[in-house]
Amino acid sequence: MSARPGTAPTVLHIRFHPPGGEPEPADYEVLLDLLEAITPVVQALPPDAALLDISGALPYFHTDPAGLAAMIRARALATHSTDTTTAVAPNPLLAHLAAHTQPAGALRVLTEQQVAAFLAPLPPTALPGIGPAAARTLAQLGLTTLGRIAATPLPTLQRALGAGPGTRLHQHARGIDPTSVVPARPEPALTAEHHFPADELDPDRQRAALLHLAHQLGTALRARGQVAGTLTLTVRYADRTCSTRTRRPAQPTDHTPDLTDTAYRLHHSLGLQRARVRTLLLRAGELAPAGTAHRQLTLDPAPDLARLHEAAADRARHRFGHRAVTPASLLPPPPHGRWENSPARERAAPSSWEPDHQLQ
Structure with missing residues (x-):
């Protein structure tokens, strides 16, 4: 562990809970400013969390970890009406786990002596990098x-x-984490999120949500004249744990089919068989001007034709609204309750699809 025996834990993990849900990017930046008034060692964990090294802040404010966490919460509530969930632990891994096992507004100070008892009952999926497939093997x-x-x-x-x-x-199960808090602000990114109204086990409905999120990101990227170098999928489960995977498309892109294909690959890599999914979050990162992106030359006219169709669809959405052009698999079924000549569409489309997402 990063802390010496007998020393106070000095890594603080904080999650923000603004009144409207997750903070908007501009509000998140302001909340990071609030944290940097406490310590300069702040590592952003968008969209709603951060890590702090408070080893220097404790003697400066003449307080202990619990007192410092309470002060941060009071400032966030007073200046931004934003509640927090806070955990202080010997290293980033333990602070993350402690924060994600607490309800909104809670504070947990985890000492080295408490680590073994705290970790013992947790499932393997509580650890980063352990998804349902690895959990089944274990x-x-x-x-x-x-x-x-x-x-x-x-x-x-x-x-x-x-x-x-x-x-x-083997190391994480014992609470060993050699990493440290690295000061960093969030990279420019676009995030689209879908909240299921109930725990969702159906992979077809999950893929339908991913398709819609990929379309939202693609439309937003093209409107901004940007391309994405990475795509990150975060899946939040009913027990409040989450899994995250990141993949690079073959080349930086704003093309919706490329984004959709990458999102599907990320979803497949998690092996979510019968997993109770609450939220899907798709994040386009490493944004760059579209003019700087290089496209692979090909003699096949299909990609250029697809982009022409995509541009026409974008113009229709801009003029008539985002529902003007919608993937057929996301359309609600007709009154008779089935798609004619296309039973696969009926399975893929929710009975009354209403996109519940946030695009940031």
């Missing part, structure tokens, strides 16, 4: 909690998951 070995994993020999984990992932899991 469950076949009876490793359903971090306590059991911590007691498992390293070679067993390496055989099950591979040398690198097995080693990381």
Whole structure:
């Protein structure tokens, strides 16, 4: 662990809870300014969280970790009407886990002496990089909690998951995290989010939501004259844990089919079989001017024709609204309750699709 025995934990993880849900990008920047008035070592974790190294702030403000966290919460509420969930721990991993197991407004100070008991009952999916597929592999070995994993020999984990992932899991299950807080502001990005009205287990409905989010991002990128170099998918589950994967398209793009294909690949890589999904968040990162992007030359006219169709659809949406042109698989079924000659569409489309998303 990063802290010496007997020392106070000095890594603070904070999540913001503004009245309207997740903070808008401009509001998030202002909240980061508030944190940097406490300590200059602030690492942004968009869209709604941050890490702080408070080792220098504790003696400066003549307080302990709980007192400093309470002060930050009071300032956020007083100046921005934004509540917080805060955890202080010996390293970033433990601070993240402690913050995500607390309700809004809560504070948890996790000392080294409490780490083993805190980690023991948590499921493997609470750790970053452990999705449902890896959890199923571990469950076949009876490793359903971090306590059991911590007691498992390293070679067993390496055989099950591979040398690198097995080693990381072995360390994380014991609360070992060699990383530190790195000061960083959020990179320019566009984020589209879909909240399911109830826990969603159907992969077809999840893919339908991803299709809509990819269309939203593609339309926004083209309107801004930008391309995305990365696409990140964050899946939040019913138990408030989440999984995140990032992938680069073949080349920086604003083309909706490329974004959709990348989103589907990210979704498939998580192996979400019967996972209870609450929220899907798709983030386009490493934004750059579209004029700087290089396109692979090809003799196939289909990509250029598809872009012409896409530009026409964008003009229609700009003139008549975002529903003017919609993928057929997202249309609600006709009154008779079925798509004629296309049963696949009926399965893919929600019965009354109403996009519940935020685009930032």
